[in-house]
Structure formats: structure tokens, C-alpha cells
Amino acid sequence: MKPSRDPFPTIYDVAQASGLSIATISRALNSPEKVSAATRERVMRTIEEIGFVPKADARARALQSTGRIGVVTPFFTAPSFVARLRGIADAISPTNYEMVVYPVDSSERIQHYVQTLPLTRSLDGLIIVSMAVSDEDARRLREYQVETVLIEFPHPSLNTIEIDDFEGGLMAGQYLIAKGHERIAFIGVADLPEYAIHPENRRLLGFRKAMSRAGLPLPEEYVCNVPYRIELNESARRLLDLPERPTAIFAATDLQAMGLLKIAREKGLRVPEDLAIVGFDDIDFADYVGLTTIRQHMYRSGKLAVELLLSRLKQPDIDVQHLKLQLELVERSTT
Amino acid sequence: MKPSRDPFPTIYDVAQASGLSIATISRALNSPEKVSAATRERVMRTIEEIGFVPKADARARALQSTGRIGVVTPFFTAPSFVARLRGIADAISPTNYEMVVYPVDSSERIQHYVQTLPLTRSLDGLIIVSMAVSDEDARRLREYQVETVLIEFPHPSLNTIEIDDFEGGLMAGQYLIAKGHERIAFIGVADLPEYAIHPENRRLLGFRKAMSRAGLPLPEEYVCNVPYRIELNESARRLLDLPERPTAIFAATDLQAMGLLKIAREKGLRVPEDLAIVGFDDIDFADYVGLTTIRQHMYRSGKLAVELLLSRLKQPDIDVQHLKLQLELVERSTT
DNA sequence: CTATATTATGAAAGTGCTTTCATGAAAGCA
DNA sequence: TGCTTTCATGAAAGCACTTTCATAATATAG
Incomplete structure (x- = not known):
């Protein structure tokens, strides 16, 4: 594979210019912790020098995934939603997925999301928080193979995390x-x-x-x-x-x-x-x-949802799961 | 290369189903004049039958049709961050931008984000909340032409929303x-x-x-x-x-x-x-x-950040702005 | 009917990137 | 000081298509 004289440099050019391998360039960009600080620095400098911009489509192709997890949530006015969202974010953060938030503020909106998100196939997974999902929606989600986890709403054919x-x-x-x-x-x-x-x-x-x-x-x-x-x-x-x-x-x-x-x-x-x-x-x-x-363990429910999703993304053949989170009475001074 | 059982077939599936080669399928799709009418017809039919949609296209389309605004934020433990995030989300929601959240939980992470987000993730805009941005970072952000708004941190060459x-x-x-x-x-x-x-x-x-x-x-x-x-x-x-x-x-x-x-x-x-x-x-x-x-008007600061960003995206030539949000003393019963 | 020019097609070599696997170097330990 | 671990790195095998190049099939001319 030869580096090109193209106006658009590739990682091969970066590799050559920096005297490193393309693998290292890729790593420096996507999982910097796997590369020594010195190398990272060297890579970033070279990238800047030759004006390299990674091509998104090539990346998606190699990755076979968009690297995106969508979170559909009724808009977080409630303090409780926040804890859940935090759990979700904390769990997504160490992975290379990005977290795309779709706030819902009307019932048309949720409908719209459920109908269009799977079609564009721009998401690897979807977490739907505290929203009702119809059988029709569920069917669609399954048909288009968007791994989905429902939090706080039960559905037999989708992964769910329920509160009793x-x-x-x-x-x-x-x-x-x-x-x-x-x-x-x-x-x-x-x-x-x-x-x-x-x-x-x-x-x-x-x-x-x-x-x-x-x-x-x-x-x-x-x-x-x-x-x-x-x-x-x-x-x-x-x-x-x-x-x-x-x-x-x-x-x-x-x-x-x-x-x-x-x-x-x-x-x-x-x-x-x-x-x-x-x-x-x-x-x-x-x-x-x-x-x-x-x-109810809000934070944990969010975290669990992501873990469930990730495990299904790795092994799509495992059965849908219905997790039920344990409730717990916390006795304080108002009783 | 094997055809897959996927509900999302590749050209390999089309090739197999039609008894043609992947090259022909590709040509029928991209340069139909290089293919005989009969074959073209045959290809189109099988494509229809097995419901093939080129993946790369779908991805590229999906990425292009909607804009993306990244939000880099120290991870929302504090109740105050949440209000801000809500402001951001509320302002993004009615637009056709997506909100992509990048939680920061270490200084390496923020470094990495600032260095790579602009090039890797094809973001249209970036909102950085309550994080320090070095001159070097700022220069990079400008160079990669990612419209950026800083909340709660001042920088002369970037848009900022500051609290006094x-x-x-x-x-x-x-x-x-x-x-x-x-x-x-x-x-x-x-x-x-x-x-x-x-x-x-x-x-x-x-x-x-x-x-x-x-x-x-x-x-x-x-x-x-x-x-x-x-x-x-x-x-x-x-x-x-x-x-x-x-x-x-x-x-x-x-x-x-x-x-x-x-x-x-x-x-x-x-x-x-x-x-x-x-x-x-x-x-x-x-x-x-x-x-x-x-x-300090948390919600408003988030909302304003988005509005500032959007206005700059529309008219990239206007000067960077430094907004200062008014503080307000709220007198209640602890004084 | 041959000889030749034209197509239509497939095999295989890219495309730019990610990731696995193997390896050499550095670090830790006895 | 020798031996095991860990760590950083490179080679190479994908990924889903596109394109090149060679070839088989057909058409055209002599």
C-alpha cells in the first residue's frame, strides 16, 4: 500500500511521515491509552503537519458499526432521570461508542424516533428510558436489528430493565x-x-x-x-x-x-x-x-442497560433479557 | 467472502442471488451504462427482492443529513451541571442537530477529546462545559474549523459564555x-x-x-x-x-x-x-x-451556548463572541 | 466463414481504516 | 543477573465496496 500524492492524505501518509505504522496512527486516534505519550504526540504533530483528516466512511466500513448508542429519554426534568443518565454515560464512556441523546418532549417525537432511527441505521443500539413502546414499534426495532434496551417499561420481545x-x-x-x-x-x-x-x-x-x-x-x-x-x-x-x-x-x-x-x-x-x-x-x-x-437504583439501571446492550452487540444471538432491579427500603428520619 | 444471513444484505448476497458477480452489481448501481439492459434489469429485480441497501451510502447519508453538536462536559455529578445540560438539550432539540455527549472523567480524556473530536467525529459544533482549554487546544480547534463555544472558561479566540x-x-x-x-x-x-x-x-x-x-x-x-x-x-x-x-x-x-x-x-x-x-x-x-x-443562570447558559453556536454555524464570518451572564442575588431565609 | 473490433462480465487488486496476533523491548522480581 | 510480565509496536487480515484488467461472448467486416 503506497502513500499517495493526493490532496487528501491517508493514515499511510501519516505513518510514513512519522516513521510509524498505520496501526499505531489508528490507535493514537482511537484508543490513545494504548500508545505511549511520546508517540501520541509525534502522531498528532505529523497529522497536523500534513493535514490529515480521517475519512468517516472508511472508518465505518472497517468498524462495521457506527459506534453510536442512542438514548431516547423523556426530557430530564426529574432528578431521578439524571442519575440514570449518569449511569448510562458512565458505562458508555470507557467504550469507544458515542452517546447520542434524543430528548422526548411530545408523543409524536418518540414515535418519530422509533420509526426513523432504525431506518437510517446510524445507530448500533438504542436505550429507551421510561417510555411506552408499542408492539408495532417493537416489531420495527427488531426487524431493523437495532439492539434495544427498554428501561422501566416491559416488553416481551425486547431487552428490558424493569422496576417492580x-x-x-x-x-x-x-x-x-x-x-x-x-x-x-x-x-x-x-x-x-x-x-x-x-x-x-x-x-x-x-x-x-x-x-x-x-x-x-x-x-x-x-x-x-x-x-x-x-x-x-x-x-x-x-x-x-x-x-x-x-x-x-x-x-x-x-x-x-x-x-x-x-x-x-x-x-x-x-x-x-x-x-x-x-x-x-x-x-x-x-x-x-x-x-x-x-x-430504586437509578444509576445502576442506566449502567446495566448499557452493559446489556453491549453484551448483545457482541453476541447478537443470546436471548433477550428481562432484568428486574431489586428495590430497597431506606429508613431515615421521616418515619 | 461469504454472503451473510443478515437482514441487511451486501452486494455479495445480491451477486449470489442473481448469479452475477459483485463487480456487476456494483456497476449496475454506479455506472448503469456499462451493463447490458437485461443484466441491469436482473440486478434491480434481485435487489428489490432481497431488499438490499448499500451500507456505506446509508451511513454517509445518515451522517450528512443531520448535523452533530458535541458536548464535552465533566461528568455531571453536580446538580448544577444538569441544569446546564438541560438547557443545551432543550435548545438543540427543535433543530435538526443531534446532541452527542462526551463525558470527561480525567484530564487525559479532555486532552484527547479536544485533539481528536474535531477531526475524527465530523462534528459541526462543539460545546465545552467548565473545562480549561489551552491556547494550543484553542488553536487546534480553530484550525480544524469546528465552531466551538466554551462555557465557564474564558478564551480570547473562541466563543465563550462566562460567569463573573x-x-x-x-x-x-x-x-x-x-x-x-x-x-x-x-x-x-x-x-x-x-x-x-x-x-x-x-x-x-x-x-x-x-x-x-x-x-x-x-x-x-x-x-x-x-x-x-x-x-x-x-x-x-x-x-x-x-x-x-x-x-x-x-x-x-x-x-x-x-x-x-x-x-x-x-x-x-x-x-x-x-x-x-x-x-x-x-x-x-x-x-x-x-x-x-x-x-447563576445555568439553564440559560446552556441554551445560550447552543444559540450562539447555531448562529455562528449559519454565519461563520461573524466575530467570536464573549457573553457574560448576569448574576443575581436571591434572598431567602438563610440570611 | 474467418479475422477483428466491441461489449459484457468476473477475478482480483485496490480503498482507508480497525483490530488481532505476534514480537521485541523495557520493567519487575528473585 | 537471569527470568517472567507488561507494554508498545508492526504485520497482516479483514470490512463493503469500487475499479482495473483480462477474458469470454457477441457483433461487424472482409
């Missing part, structure tokens, strides 16, 4: 009941956008189960939905003003639990003496405010 | 002084990784300036560095145990201010009566805990 929300609700309920509470209320999420999934419903179901098992009533006024942010609305306040005020509340998310905590304190209620609170998620700040909560 | 940390420190100091405090301490960051920048130093400088202007002393034991997380270390505790305890503390970040708040409460100090606290950043939870702080 029902179980989580059950745990929270049982825990509060074991603590002796009999009047326990539930706070769900009122304002999730249409494209989001609704894990809080299953959390409520689990909680209901715990209550009925214990023979405790769960009157309708004990179940209320509030917006998903720290500042809760009137209905949360109303809950605390009921003639028969609950002695404990299970909030479907930590953010709401924290809002509740604030309201309770404003009203002069002592936590946990007058009111016990259990959240869900275990976001970073839960520890700070001492919130008892059901921990 | 000095001014912020000054504001915090002046505010506390105006409140009548005379013994004011400062908490900086002890454990930033080597690859990170150090805005807290300039915040301290500004703060120092405010103190000296007011003729107030800032004894050495009033300046201490603690790890960048909520759980502060001993030196923060020691600060509150000093015989001449400060009546106010300016923390270089909200996270540390919150940690301090917790310690102060544990020690039975009333905030703000016994100890006033001012933070820096205005992270989401600052409002929740009622922290007085210097707000």
Missing part, C-alpha cells in the same frame, strides 16, 4: 403498617405528560394490596394526585386538613414526599410523630432531608 | 456586610478533580475584595476548603467551633452551603439569627431549603 413498582408500593405499605399506622394516605402524580409512562399507578396498586391484606381501609379521600414537583397543590394541603388526618403518607415520588414534608412542617406537624412520610426513588436529596424512601 | 465569579463573590460579600455582619467566613472546594476548573478561587477573590473594601479582616482560619458534596468534613465543623465564630458564611457552592446548613442546625445554631449562610449557583433545591444564594 407494585412491589415497591407493597413494601411501603407493609412497612408503614408494621410501624403501627392505620390511617395511611397516598399521593400520586397528577400532571405527567401524555407520552410518559405511569409507574405511580402500580405503586398505588401495591400499596392498596398492602392495605387490604392488613384489613385496613383506604378511603377515596386518602388517595390524591398532585403535580410532580416540590410545590404541591391544594389537594395535598386538604389531605392534611381532613378531620381524620392520616398518620402516614406514602408519596409516589421523593420529590412529592419532600413537598409534603415542607407543607407538614409549615402546618406545625411533627414528622414523624404526627405524620410519617415514605417516598419513592431515593433521589440525591432524600438523604439530605432524611426521607425514608423506597430506593 | 469575581463579581459573584463580591456581591455575596457586600450583601452580608450590608446586613451588618463583620465576621464572615468562606468555604471553598477541596476536592475538585485535576481536570476541572476552579471558579471558587475567583469567588473567593471577589469576596476578599468586598471584605477589604469594607475594612473588615478575613483571618486565615476563616477560609477553609471542604469536599464538594453535602456531607462536609471536619474543617467545616471546626469553623463553627472557633472561639470567635463567624456570624455569616459564604459558601462557594450551594451544595456546600446546604451541608453547612445541616451542620449548623445539628449544632443547635439558629439560621439566620446565629449564622447567616449564602450559597452560590441556585440549584433546584436551594429554593426548597430556603437558601440565600447567588444565582
